[in-house]
Amino acid sequence: MKQKRYLIPAVQEGLLLILLSGWLLWYSLDAYNHSYIKDWAQSPSLFPVLVACLLALFGVIILRQGLAVEYAASAGHGAQPLQALILLGMALAYYLALSVVKMPYLAATLFGLTFSVSTFEVVTVVYLLVMMFYLGVRNKAVLALVPVSASLVLSVIFRTMLRVLLP
């Protein structure tokens, strides 16, 4: 059976590392030229230059390792890259919602505990619901209870008891 040839991952990584080291070297030397500290022993650019040189060396080694391999291994059995990408997208949407959504802060005291509802609680409930549904939870009771209770428990523990500010 013919093996499909890929650009070996190690070759990709090696090239990326060489590019990164080249950029870091250029950045450090440019910073040195614009700096008032011209003594290399005291220059803030010394350490970045050294790390850039080492990174270039490692990049070349990894590139060589990649070129020595005849074919690339395929992704693991059962791997779900699209699902991971969607999850990342949902997490970023959660982050944006926390930044953009502004809600008034509402608080109520019950049995000596203060329950507060603000941006964090509302956005978190929506996020947990969506993410759990996406990951395959279909039990309506779980979908209803877990996001609300998790959000409230976190709010009480962190905001009320530990006095840690929430987003």
Next chain:
Amino acid sequence: MAEIISLLTPRFIFLVFLGSVAGLFVGAIPGLSVSMATALLVSITYTWETTDALATIMGVYVVGVFSGAVSAILINIPGAPSSVVTTLDGYPMAKRGESYKALYYATIYSFIGSVFGLVALAVLTGPIASIAIKFRPMDYFLLALFGLATVGSVTSKNYTKGLVAAALGLIISMIGLDPLAGTPRLVFGVKELRAGVNTVPALVGLFGFAEVLSVVYSGHMAQTVEHMDKTRVSLKAVLSHWKLSLYTSTIGMLVGALPGAGGPVAAFISYNEAKRLVKNPDTPFGEGAVEGIVASESANNACIGGALIPMLTLAVPGDAVTAIILSVFYVHGLKPGPMFIRESAASFHAILVAGFLACFALLILGLWVAPKICKIIAVPKNILLPVVTVLCVVGSFACNNRLFDVGLMFGFGLLGFLMRLRGYPQAPLVLALVLGKTMDSNFRRAMSLAAVADNPMANLFGHPITMILTICTLFVVLGNIPLFKRLGKKKA
């Protein structure tokens, strides 16, 4: 002695126990980790008293390392990296209907290992600090370099990948204002980056969110739990392996003291030693030999005390968790190093007392609570993972109250996920992130001193400690180069 007794307040004991309970669940539930919990605690305990913060964190650390064995035995998934070896014999025992016996052995020998490591911490910290006081800037630089060289070799099959991870960590550590000149580096005009990259969002992202992405990517969401039997176990029979335990605890403590190495390395080495020493076990190794559990659990818990030794005396963390604990120290204004025992004796005693209290909490929780939590550790991942993500957001926001840190956390999570995908270890990156600024400033101090000396090379390398560290670093680096490995094998 009076100081130690004064620490034993109900509040202190309660906080150690609270941390221990948290550590039990965090360590036992796959998907959560002691590193993640400790990283979250850095921001949660920010406004606490230092001793209170240390009490809680030591509880989480000591019991968290042990409780990885619970899921390792019951569901064949190690709750903590250091419990990987415990799955080799623990899970076969569970399948044979001896899960309680396996857990009993794991608890007793984790207790013995933890106590051994903490006794070593109490005894050895003073002498090592008196040597560390003679360290010069070049020695600190070489020690950190040795740590990075070592961790790169023990955490990855491909040594170069380990070093690449370390180099990436060094680059990230350079972001922000230069520690000596105060000029901005790699800031790109983003004012939030001027203070540098906070280690908490980086660690929470690398260990927390990256794990979420990895689990979803792998598609392995289901898990089954072995039934917990109620076999009676004789304590006398359990304690008959005390000699093996002391030997492997010594290995664990020494490996833990090595900057960059940690529980998984100690557990593997001890397991191999147990196989070498115990010629005729009742059950073969890998099929449910209790000696396998004795060796791995004694070693990975003895690592705790060992890892704290270089962290307290040299400010060089022994493993990822102590790297995070180092952040706690800086947040609370403590300065680990040769003078730590003298200047911050109260904090040193708090660590010791909290550690020993956590050992007793480990015993209680391991024998009575752990057997009952088998249903809880089987929380479906499609419920657990979203909650873990929210915890990561809370933890990364709490350290500086900035949403920018939450964004950083997601970025590091993506980086950590890609690193795992491509076989790059994360431990060297974490270590380099913590040590980077220290390495940079000490290296330039050493260069500046050498520049004005009569003989620069003698000034740099002419001292005994410097020579020893240089030789050790070269030994580790050259020992991992394939050419020298082949030469070594030919001679053998």
